[in-house]
Amino acid sequence: MGRIIAIANQKGGVGKTTTSVNLSACLAFLGKKVLIIDIDPQGNASSGLGVRKGDLESCIYDVLINDEDIKGVIQQTDVENLYIVPATISLAGAEIELVSTISREVRLKKSLQEIKNNFDFIIIDCPPSLGLLTINALTASDALIIPVQCEYYALEGLSQLLSTVRLVQKHLNKELMIDGVLLTMLDARTNLGLQVIDEVKRYFQDKVYRSIIPRNVRLSEAPSHGKPVILYDAKSRGAEIYLEFAREVIKNG
Ligand code: ADP
Numbered sequence: 001m002g003r004i005i006a007i008a009n010q011k012g013g014v015g016k017t018t019t020s021v022n023l024s025a026c027l028a029f030l031g032k033k034v035l036i037i038d039i040d041p042q043g044n045a046s047s048g049l050g051v052r053k054g055d056l057e058s059c060i061y062d063v064l065i066n067d068e069d070i071k072g073v074i075q076q077t078d079v080e081n082l083y084i085v086p087a088t089i090s091l092a093g094a095e096i097e098l099v100s101t102i103s104r105e106v107r108l109k110k111s112l113q114e115i116k117n118n119f120d121f122i123i124i125d126c127p128p129s130l131g132l133l134t135i136n137a138l139t140a141s142d143a144l145i146i147p148v149q150c151e152y153y154a155l156e157g158l159s160q161l162l163s164t165v166r167l168v169q170k171h172l173n174k175e176l177m178i179d180g181v182l183l184t185m186l187d188a189r190t191n192l193g194l195q196v197i198d199e200v201k202r203y204f205q206d207k208v209y210r211s212i213i214p215r216n217v218r219l220s221e222a223p224s225h226g227k228p229v230i231l232y233d234a235k236s237r238g239a240e241i242y243l244e245f246a247r248e249v250i251k252n253g
């Protein structure tokens with residue numbers, strides 16, 4: 001059975017897209033068949049995997065709003081076993097358009113029903129908000145990964161995310177569970193990073209993944225080459241740690 005995992009945190013710049021792209025690529029590298037769904041109007045996961053958005057005839061917007069069959073929107077990537085449903089800027093309108101749409105919270109879930117079992121993992125890269133796009137992702141998912149940046153105010157805003165998760169569990173998707181909290185962009189040279197790790201572990205306890213993602217310049221360079229880090233620089237620390245994280249996610253599943 002395919003496992004659907006949303007990568008969400010309404011804060012921007014915490015590593016959602018970096019985690020979605022590199023977790024997906026590493027799962028594929030480990031032999032899993034993976035689909036990444038870009039549900040952020042910025043489309044950073046799409047460009048980070050080399051999708052030329054100008055050439056696209058349709059994207060996740062058409063699936064959510066125009067009832068287009070998701071199968072026709074899936075593209076192969078340069079990574080073996082990794083496929084993508086891309087997003088373009090047209091998705092920016094979807095948040096508003098969804099409001100007046102029938103079954104607006106379950107559109108993504110419905111579109112995935114038919115293809116769910118064609119993949120081992122489906123990873124959804126969420127936008128930095130708790131609007132209907134993120135609600136669609138949480139409603140469609142079996143599990144949630146929350147990236148948290150090792151910075152001041154790391155926990156700020158997480159109570160809003162957790163109360164949204166509880167609402168989704170209560171009304172839309174009682175199967176949804178928090179798989180874990182992923183600490184990202186750790187600068188090991190500072191005490192601050194270590195303090196944040198302590199603080200997040202105190203709050204989330206055994207829900208914090210053992211893998212902690214350090215700041216790594218290769219991770220920030222790879223997207224401009226349209227590649228996940230294991231293709232861009234397989235020997236980098238970034239590639240090693242996301243591979244370790246992918247193994248942890250497989251074990252949890
Ligand atoms: P989000 O999707 O949550 O907005 P991103 O994954 O796009 O966050 O990350 C924000 C910025 O930080 C991007 O420029 C990305 O390349 C960079 N970045 C993310 N993770 C790392 C890391 N571990 N090391 C260095 N740069 C990172």
Ligand code: MG
Pocket residue numbers: 016017018040044126
């Ligand atoms: Mg992003």
